[in-house]
Amino acid sequence: MSRTARWAVVVLVLVVAAVVALWPRDAEQPADRPQTVAAEDLGPMREKAALPPCPRGEGGPSVLRGVTATCLGDGQPVDVAAALPGKALVNFWATWCVPCHEELRVLDAYARQPGAVPVLTVLVQSKEGDGLELLTKLGVHLPAVFSDADAVRRALGSPPHLPKSYVVGADGSVAEVTRYPVLTSVDQVREVVG
Secondary structure (H helix, E strand, C coil): CCHHHHHHHHHHHHHHHHHHHHCCCCCCCCCCCCCCCCCCCCHHHHHHHCCCCCCCCCCCCHHHCCCEEEECCCCCEEECCCCCCCCEEEEEECCCCHHHHHHHHHHHHHHCCCCCCCEEEEECCCCHHHHHHHHHHHCCCCCEEECCCCHHHHHHCCCCCCCEEEEECCCCCEEECCCCCCCCCHHHHHHHHC
């Protein structure tokens, strides 16, 4: 193949690529708007997970006021601060995080103890349905929210590594749990919540 023929092929490929890139898209779906996928019906998964509804009170940490997440128990939006009206433990987890699985079991066992402070788990970096499926598999029945946009973690300035827990004080203060990277026993949870 001659040099001229090779250049002709290159130009032809570039012209075809430009035409494809500039070709008008479906009138109902403009090229600059992402396609939307119908929301998955999570009702049966919510039923199977049997999670309690998210608390909805008054007050809570000021840093979380106005931060909304989806309650995994009922699928309704919840103001995260209102879900933490008093002393509580907040735990961030993801389905792919193996240490999170054991920590969720420990937190669930702690929450069943008399005098336990409320525990609210926050699913991040995972799909809502996958989170419901994992909680069902683990037998964990804690109030949980799904923070798709990672708004809860951003509001707290939480680092990206998981799992990560915070203790919310009765006064609305928020303190990162640093003593234990992963809570592996009910005694450790009792110790960090005070």
